[in-house]
Amino acid sequence: MTITLTAAATLADRLEALLPQTQCTKCGFDGCRPYAEAMARGEAAANRCPPGGAEGIVRLSALLDVPPQPLDPERGVEQPRAVARIDESLCIGCTLCIQACPVDAIAGAVKQMHTVLPDWCTGCDLCVAPCPVDCIEMIPITGEKTGWAAWSAAQADAAHTRYLTRRARLVREREENDARLAVKAVAKLRALEAEPAMSEAERAALDRKKAVIQAAMERARQKQAAARPRNTENVSPAVQAQIDAAEARRAKAGLTGTPSAGDAGQDNPDNQTADS
Template sequence: MSAPLADQIENLLPQTQCTKCGYPACRPYAEAVANGEASYNQCPPGGAEGVARLANLLGKPVIALNPANGPERPRPVALIDEALCIGCTLCIQACPVDAIVGAAKLMHTVVPSLCTGCDLCVAPCPVDCIAMVDVTGANTGWDAWSQQQADDARDRHDFHGMRLKREKEENDARLAAKATAKLQALEAEAAASPEDLAEQARKKAIVQAAIERARLKKEQMAAAAAGTGENHE
């Protein structure tokens, strides 16, 4: 049984996760192409070879790369000027494959072998200390990238997404625990000082409302995740 069309398209993309196609990552672009919502010539990192690969899969003619999405070019790697870096972590947050290491208020650096050349770290930098340096000479598109590099980049991007999801869940759990503890403290306060019931009831209602909002948001996220999983099957 052949894989779904979106999976086959995604397998032909370079997995730089650069958003130049107009979508937030390679997977959404693959789904858009499969659904007929996007053309197969919107991936600059794949270049002309990438367009040809997708055209062959889709049974369509080879067409030129859409210039609106950017030019085919040699693969760049981000380079941080360590003397200018202020340790703001904005580039770390922007990197879709966790290729930048560092900590708040400390110098950051790029791991060249992990960088996909997506450019996404450049714009957020408040001190303009990141440069994109070509590392593949005259080789562009798929000639500047390998299938193994693409596969590795996809794995890192998937891990990046799972890490962010886990960190958010852990933070939400901490906030929920604090809200529950606050509610318990208010209930204990009400039991100890019944003369101020109106004010205590108001505070309790605020905390209960916050807990309920967090519960509903968690259910919505779970439902959305379940829907995404169904779409990938």
């Protein structure tokens, strides 16, 4: 891959750069970066990535200076790359596939037909299981080519960029939603405080509400700080250029203004989804 690595790059950085960036979680970790970190700590073997296949295992093992092992069968099998396809006649517009896609490769909105952007799909198949009407299938597109023979460094790089862009956007949307909730909560408290002739019991109840709201706001602040994704603030100029290019492509395709499933959440941060 061409993920920019400095001389001071950690072992986890170098391992991540050897992974295909499909973000499929078949390795048992929540994406390529957590898997790379686990390998760097000596907590995971180098044979847990089906999309990378045998060649990927050899690359990772060489960096870790360990003998390559066969692919762990519990993680799946090396196979031709596939892309998701939605049967648009069956799609109900539930947006669950949009929420599951780690690289924003599915476009659509609430109660509207969804479609997969095949050039962006990494073949992770994470969108298949959540679909309540079973209208998504994975279509092999690389013939007999498997592993890195079916997936290029340029494709891995683009997938990595889209993954980072999506995570940064979700954090931004969550922060904006929490800010809206905080404004509403403060306005409600002020309205209650302005009510005349408030009894002592009512004043005590109001104080309890204020304490609850302030505690909730502080928990939200701490959660946001803990959830901020890696590699989105101090990225290299090369990676930032890729992120900018991806955003430009989304804007040109008219995707940035598409209503997201999160719009149906009515200020519920747990309902935030991709706005592909």
